[in-house]
Amino acid sequence: MGMDGTNAYGRADDWPEPVGRALRAAREHGFAQSCRPEQGRLLQVLAGGARVRIGESGTGHGVGLAWLASGAAPGVELVSVERDPDRASAAAGLFADRPDVRVLCADWTELYAHGPYDLLVLDGGGQAKGGGTADPERLLAPGGVLVVDDFTPVGSWPPLFEGRPDGARLHWLQHPALRAVDLPLAADLSSVVAVRKHPE
Numbered sequence: 001m002g003m004d005g006t007n008a009y010g011r012a013d014d015w016p017e018p019v020g021r022a023l024r025a026a027r028e029h030g031f032a033q034s035c036r037p038e039q040g041r042l043l044q045v046l047a048g049g050a051r052v053r054i055g056e057s058g059t060g061h062g063v064g065l066a067w068l069a070s071g072a073a074p075g076v077e078l079v080s081v082e083r084d085p086d087r088a089s090a091a092a093g094l095f096a097d098r099p100d101v102r103v104l105c106a107d108w109t110e111l112y113a114h115g116p117y118d119l120l121v122l123d124g125g126g127q128a129k130g131g132g133t134a135d136p137e138r139l140l141a142p143g144g145v146l147v148v149d150d151f152t153p154v155g156s157w158p159p160l161f162e163g164r165p166d167g168a169r170l171h172w173l174q175h176p177a178l179r180a181v182d183l184p185l186a187a188d189l190s191s192v193v194a195v196r197k198h199p200e
């Protein structure tokens, strides 16, 4: 997410449902931190590879969840966790007609109780950015995919954040249980995409 993610979309009517519906809700609530369209398209593509279950930390007003839901195959379950009660309730209402989508009002750690996930998107807790660090070996199925959003593309190693080695990005890129890549999505936006290694 960028702080201006919600505004990066222009007209909500130009986006397919349920993305447009979630965007309208985010705007009505003055919520700026939705995922950007570049990230949304990545989530939509990756959701298509999930077979059983997709998880997300940090629902916000459901824009990223809408992209995931629009890309997931029929029968795939989506679980998204949001700690803010108003946001969780509004997002749950948006997906009331989708029994495959559950929005839980809880800390991100609640995701442990509902896994494992074929695709896990960390966008509100668990990203190793100060709000806890998710354990991919407990949360991901073998071969499962992890997405951690909201980095800035860099051309040097190690990646820097505010002039210092970017500990969160290094955590994911060097995680022994993962194969990971820092994927540029726009000039000012990249996501870490990782796959949980199969046990040897």
Ligand SMILES: C[S@@+](CC[C@H](N)C(=O)[O-])C[C@H]1O[C@@H](n2cnc3c(N)ncnc32)[C@H](O)[C@@H]1O
Binding pocket: 001, 033, 034, 035, 057, 058, 059, 060, 061, 062, 063, 064, 065, 081, 082, 083, 084, 087, 106, 107, 108, 109, 123, 124, 125, 126, 131
């Ligand atoms: C960047 S926004 C999420 C945007 C959303 N994923 C989207 O794509 O539109 C982050 C959200 O995470 C929530 N959040 C932050 N820390 C959390 C935690 N520890 N557990 C659950 N949710 C959390 C915030 O309340 C906020 O709504």
